[in-house]
Amino acid sequence: MHHHFRTTCKLIVLGAGLSWLVLKPVHTTAKGTSPLVAQPPMEVPNSSGGFDYMLFDARGNRVYASHPGAGRLTMLSVKDNRITEYDTDGRVNGIAIDYSGNRFYAAGGNQKVVIFDYKTMNKLGEIPLPGNADDIVFDPDNRTLYVTHDDGTELWTVDVDHQKVTGNIAIAGAPEYIEYDAATHRLYQNIKTANEVQVIDPATNTVVATWSTEPVESPHGQALDAKRGWLFFAGEGKAGVIDIKTGKLISSVSFGSGYVDQIAFDTGLKRLYCACGNGYLAVLQETSTGLKLLGNVEDHRGSHTLAVDPHTHTVWVCYGDRTHSYLQAFHAE
Template identity: 30%
Template structure:
């Protein structure tokens, strides 16, 4: 995850699932910028996570998590003492959120309603990407310096196990049925993980993709969309690992997204595209 210092927040709400704004009608032109907000505040930026049901946006800010109302775009709260925060995962069925604290090698657990910290859990070295898997009821951190993944029981708030990945993990996605997919940046490989057994079940090379980082999934068509450092998006069949396409993208990709309603995949690139 390539954290970058920014002193403003450009809100590009594109009427996609998870960021739909009911007061704005989508014109025939499709995606368009509808709001822009300067948030200020201290700290560098990394991943953003949207809670579409609660209408909250969680923003990684280096040592704390800024919480913004997704409709008014006003800051409504803050989760402090998250040293080296990279990402936020949400487990709404347990009313809990989980923050990867990259410098303290922990996950901070917080209450989704009150935003109060409930405790911390130890992880491997350098937790970066973090996701919630509803099939196993576990949160997974992907530890960039340790080359492994820490599985956390979302209800109990305890470590369920550790998975050796065999490379430097970047972002991951869960299919909701017990499989997790993770990019290994230094190996240009995708690993498939059984979220119940906590084992790697497949390893798929990504050539010609180099330095994979961002990942998104079309869970209906079983497609993975992987952002690559050599300015392509690798499209992969999530069942077989077969490479399907490599369309060109911008430079410096770090995050991907997928809009199931429109059937469109996106890459967020450091060159501003």
């Protein structure tokens, strides 16, 4: 099949003719100020439809967002505020970077891994998958891409150098976000149907531990404080933290109703951000004993993923409908 590769390198600044929602904090911090301040949204040119996972690339100073509603991958160059979209030949969800191989990977409902050149973002090829994918993560040590089977009960292992699926790993239920920790050389996989995190050893590609996320149910979002060895997760209106040295729950906190999809941890501010699908961002502070809620900040309904810039502490979200799609920044206060 011939693949049409489309790029659009144009920033559209919203003017007086296009209205946007002025966001106000739902709840505030003890000082009476919002922990995040919304900036004007930026429209993705000639694009529409919903987004999925986001990724902030600190090395390239780029914001990536999978855009399954448009069958594309969206990229924002923070340096010059330029938005570009790339054809992914169908819906993609998970995204990952292979710096040493100069590759960028995207996979999802198109049942394939789409490979891009990281520097140029030229499309290099595709790897067929046995079914629909969701999240993905790259292990640079064994050069394996781990791909979650969307609503399945396994992960697929993909040899990116030979561009083929090499096997699968059985897990306890439907997977959501997967996290790789270089320090422990372990993969942490949320299992939304079992309220668990399963620990995978990439050396053997087997599950070596299972930890309960209770009282957090349907864990979707996941993030890691690698320096401290704390694993954060969030689900239906709650977030929790597990000590990866012991597998024990340290604390949990409630922040309201609504499901959480993706979360992100700012290592500098020690803040955890949770994207809730019902129109707000939950902002939590890491403390010596766990997590505490700083406040809920109004977001756009349906915006369920996010990414954070560790240098500027900017939080990025994305959202779209049948006619338009947007990226938006929130500045930390």
